[in-house]
Amino acid sequence: MAIGIGLLGLGTVGTGTAEILLTPQGRHPLLGEVILKKAGVRSLDKPRKVDLPEGCLTTDLKAIVADPEVDIVVELLGGIEPCRTLILEAIANGKHIVTANKAVIAKHGEEIFKAANQAGVYVLLEAAVGGGIPIIKPLKQSLGVNRISRVIGIINGTTNYILTQMAQHGADFADVLKEAQDLGYAEADPTADVDGGDAADKIAILASLAFGGRIRREDVYCEGIRTVSAADISFAAKLGFVIKLLAIAERPDIEEEALQLRVHPTLVPEEHPLASVNGVFNAILVEGSPLGEVMLYGPGAGAGATASAVVSDIVHVVGLLHSDTTVRNQSEKTLNPLLGCSHEHYSPILSIDTLKTRFYARFLSQDLPGVIGDLGTRFGNHQVSLESVVQIGLQDDCAEIVVVTHDVYEANFREALNEIKGLEAIKDVPSILRVL
Structure with a gap:
């Protein structure tokens, strides 16, 4: 059966996603069933790095989420609005959702997943947390039988690049930030990255998956890296540490439900596995019983890495549709067991x-x-x-x-x-x- 894709956004990740969808040869066989029907953009006149089918481009995003030929809406716009509204409208129209948008999931995930379960559609978000690093599915599948005690991540490539450059060249924060912006690693407004907001969005999602309770994004304690100086990095090195922006979700008492959620710059011992994660690379360390520790490492951002995760989710949805042809009629069934948290309650969060x-x-x-x-x-x-x-x-x-x-x-x-x-x-x- 042919599966129609509606793409919202054709930026760096959207272009990478389109390129994979349009060249399925040698990839997963289910991609042969996928057709890119529409790609929503702000302007039709902007030059594109990918050759799209005739009539594919449109500026009417609402038409995409209502199009009867679109089965899966892929949201790659970023930010809260209009993404939240478009996702909810797509769900109401019976579309499955694939998104790389950590902010909208962290802040409005409960609303989105509730609507999806009521409508009988899937919402997948592998690309929202670790870019190209597969972490969502492993947490709910491969690691799902473990009693998770802690998740620690370097999950923002911009800040990791800045701290790495400061350490390797003795440079000050402001100088390296400008360089990162010139290279495209940092946005013109870097607030979400350097103040820790991006990492806080991501750890809120990971915590809900790892510990099985809903998380309020505002409960994540958050500090950024603006106050980290070259002097601190130098002193840390003399003491046997490197400085990283860590996102941490942990259950201090395994017998209790309460969690600690925090994002802040941290001195990491040089022998620790996360200490050697440099540049724009990300890593996520999961600790649990009986497994112990496992670390997933790789590129945390970029067209190829993130597009890989997006298309992986598309293939996952196609596979699920093959195995459950009655999905659209199951209005009360919880269809997101691999991605939603396992309880309806909010996890209690300990004060910093x-x-x-x-x-x-x-x-x-x-x-x-x-x-x-x-x-x-x-x-x-x-x-x-x-x-x-x-x-x-x-x-x-x-x-x-x-x-x-x-x-x-x-x-x-x-x-x-x-x-x-x-x-x-x-x-x-x-x-x-x-x-x-």
């Missing part, structure tokens, strides 16, 4: 104050006797145990002191820090980073 971790902090102080002793005393007053205290040198006539703690509660560390900031000798605390 309850996090127990190590910290790295860099202080600028007057070069006076007794300052390091004062730091130790103030930290000790709040049950913060110090692993190391090192005076690195001088900066603008101030002593530069780096502190690394043992595992401590975030709330205790913050209380101690507030007290230390009030010391007359302390001029600034330019960096506070967590340690994996």
